[in-house]
Amino acid sequence: MMANAPEKNKIVALSGGVGGAKLALGLSRILPSDQLTIVANTADDFEHLGLPISPDLDTVMYTLAELNNRELGWGLEGESWHCMSALERLGGENWFRLGDRDLATHIQRSVLFKEGCSLTEATAYLCNRVGVKHPVLPMSDDAVRTMLITDQGELAFQHYFVREQCKPVVKGFRFSGIDQANPSEEFLASLHDPALAAVVICPSNPFVSVEPIISLRGVRETLQQISAPVIAVSPIVKGEAIKGPTAKMMAELSMPTNAYGVAQYYADWIDGFVLDEQDADSRAQIVDLGLQVTTHNTVMRSLQDRMDLAEVVIDFAYAMKENTSL
Ligand code: FO1
Numbered sequence: 001m002m003a004n005a006p007e008k009n010k011i012v013a014l015s016g017g018v019g020g021a022k023l024a025l026g027l028s029r030i031l032p033s034d035q036l037t038i039v040a041n042t043a044d045d046f047e048h049l050g051l052p053i054s055p056d057l058d059t060v061m062y063t064l065a066e067l068n069n070r071e072l073g074w075g076l077e078g079e080s081w082h083c084m085s086a087l088e089r090l091g092g093e094n095w096f097r098l099g100d101r102d103l104a105t106h107i108q109r110s111v112l113f114k115e116g117c118s119l120t121e122a123t124a125y126l127c128n129r130v131g132v133k134h135p136v137l138p139m140s141d142d143a144v145r146t147m148l149i150t151d152q153g154e155l156a157f158q159h160y161f162v163r164e165q166c167k168p169v170v171k172g173f174r175f176s177g178i179d180q181a182n183p184s185e186e187f188l189a190s191l192h193d194p195a196l197a198a199v200v201i202c203p204s205n206p207f208v209s210v211e212p213i214i215s216l217r218g219v220r221e222t223l224q225q226i227s228a229p230v231i232a233v234s235p236i237v238k239g240e241a242i243k244g245p246t247a248k249m250m251a252e253l254s255m256p257t258n259a260y261g262v263a264q265y266y267a268d269w270i271d272g273f274v275l276d277e278q279d280a281d282s283r284a285q286i287v288d289l290g291l292q293v294t295t296h297n298t299v300m301r302s303l304q305d306r307m308d309l310a311e312v313v314i315d316f317a318y319a320m321k322e323n324t325s326l
Contacts, residue, residue: 007195008194008195008196008197008228009035009195009197010034010035010036010037010190010193010195010196010197011027011031011035011036011037011196011197011198011199011200011314011317012036012037012038012039012190012191012196012198012199012200013027013036013037013038013039013199013200013201013202014039014041014139014199014200014201014202014204014210014213014214015038015039015040015041015056015060015202015204015209016040016041016044016056016202016204016205016208016209016210017041017044017055017056017059017060017073017074017204017209017244018059018073018074018243018244019202019203019204019205019235019241019242019243019244020040020056020060020202020203020204020209021056021059021060021063021064021068021202022063022203022300022306023200023202023203023233023300023306023309023310023313024038024060024063024064024202025063025064025066025303025306026300026303026305026306026307026308026309026310026311027200027310027313027314028064028134029303029306029307029310030307030310030311030314031134031310031314033133033134033135036134036135037134037135037137037186037190038060038064038134038135038136038137039137039138039139039187039190039213040054040056040057040059040060040136040137040138040139041056041139041204041208041209041210041212041213042054042056042057042119042138042139042140042144042212043139043144043145043146043157043175043208043212044056044146044157044158044161044208044209045057045143045145046145046156046157046158048093048096048098048158049087049092049093049098050110051098051103051106051107051109051110052106052109052110052113053096053098053106053158054109054119054123054138055074055158056209057119057123057136057138058074058075058102058105059073059074060136061123061126061127061130061132061136062075062076062130064127064132064134064136065127065130065131065132067130069099073243075097075099075102076099076101076102078101079099079100079101079102080099080100080101081097081099081100082100083098083099083100083103084097084098084099095162095163096158096162096163105126108126108129109122109126112125112126118141119138119140119141119184120137120138120141120184120185120186123136123137123138124136135186137184137186137187137190138184139183139184139187139212139213139216140181140182140183140184140187140216141182141184142177142180142181142182143177143181144175144176144177144178144181144212144216145157145175145176145177146173146174146175146176146208146212147173147174147175147176148160148168148170148172148173148208149170149171149172149173149174150168150169150170150171151168151169151171152164152168154174155168157208161245166244166245166248169252170207170245170248170249170252170253171252171253172253173207173208173211175211175212175215178212178215178216181216181217182216182217183216183217183218183219187219188218188222191219191222191223191226192222192226196226196228197228197314197317197318198228198229198230198231198313198314198317198318198320199223199226199228199229199230199231200231200232200233200313200317201230201231201232201233201266201270202233203233203234203235203242203298204235205235205241205244205245205246205249206235206246206262206265206266207246207249207253208249210266214269220269223269223270224268224269228317229271229272229317229320230269230270230271230272231270231271231272231273231274231313231316231317231320232262232263232266232270232272232273232274233274233298233309233313234259234262234263234273234274234275234276234279234298235262236250236257236258236259236261236262236279237259237276237278237279237298237299238258238276238278238279239257239258242299246262250262258279258282259273259275259276259279259282259286260282260285260286263275263282263286263289263291264289267289267290267291270291271291271292271320272291272292272293272294272316272317272320273286273291273292273293273294274293274294274295274296274298274309274312274313274316275293275294275295275298276295276296276297276298276299277295277296277297279295280295283295292316292320294312294316296308296309296312297309
């Protein structure tokens with residue numbers, strides 16, 4: 001190693017909501033705050049009831065602060081719903097539920113925007129206030145919005161996901177605003193950091209959580225070019241997603257509804273794939289895609305499961321860097 005070469009010890013994790021946040025929590029419990037950056041999808045963001053809502057950023061923030069609502073998978077623990085009930089009585093929209101405590105986050109984000117903060121700055125402020133030490137970055141400060149092309153026409157993401165409960169048949173996706181959007185400066189800088197050891201693709205929905213991040217100008221190309229390994233953790237176990245519509249979407253898009261289908265979808269820009277041990281029989285098929293593969297339990301029920309998986313991913317990254325055969 002060159003005398004002044006920095007130690008490569010930084011991890012960048014790309015995440016959607018619930019599943020991604022679980023691994024992000026595991027990583028945050030074994031890596032110090034200067035060795036982990038979490039970049040969250042913001043293509044689920046929307047304005048609702050006049051407030052700016054950033055579901056994946058908030059899920060990551062609440063999870064890292066251990067304030068997340070485990071039952072719902074989104075929002076804050078110990079939530080109450082007085083505002084929603086009062087709004088319902090007034091005939092207001094109630095299909096997207098904003099809890100009383102969660103509302104404070106959206107109100108404060110709105111205030112910060114009015115003061116001139118970017119989403120990156122507002123997120124850093126909010127994370128700091130709830131005690132999150134690890135940097136959590138939005139993928140972009142520009143608006144990108146996922147639209148689903150379905151048998152019922154084009155639907156905005158939250159209309160598909162929450163209002164229609166993922167029932168429409170998905171035919172494709174469109175990321176409105178993606179051509180005008182740039183990845184955030186901090187996100188790009190994290191990918192070009194000489195100390196970058198690995199990029200981890202958390203077990204999030206490949207189409208609506210990971211794809212918007214990868215589709216931002218230059219991101220896919222950067223991931224293909226950097227020397228640090230890019231490692232994806234399977235969001236599918238035994239043909240099922242732990243939570244959310246990933247498997248349903250895969251079937252509707254006529255893709256193989258299994259971990260191999262995800263690996264194939266990512267294959268041209270990742271280097272390694274973490275497969276659930278229950279899917280070990282797909283290993284050879286995924287290796288044939290030119291990827292290195294390791295297997296572990298990816299179903300994260302406890303904090304220990306999250307930390308164990310995080311450890312496996314980091315060990316895998318280091319082994320890949322050293323070109324050890326796995
Ligand atoms: N998901 C639901 O299924 N129903 C809701 O009413 C709902 C409200 C909500 C409020 C704030 C927030 O940050 C997330 C919320 N989510 C809700 C989750 C969200 O729609 C999805 O989990 C993500 O966008 C997908 O990652």
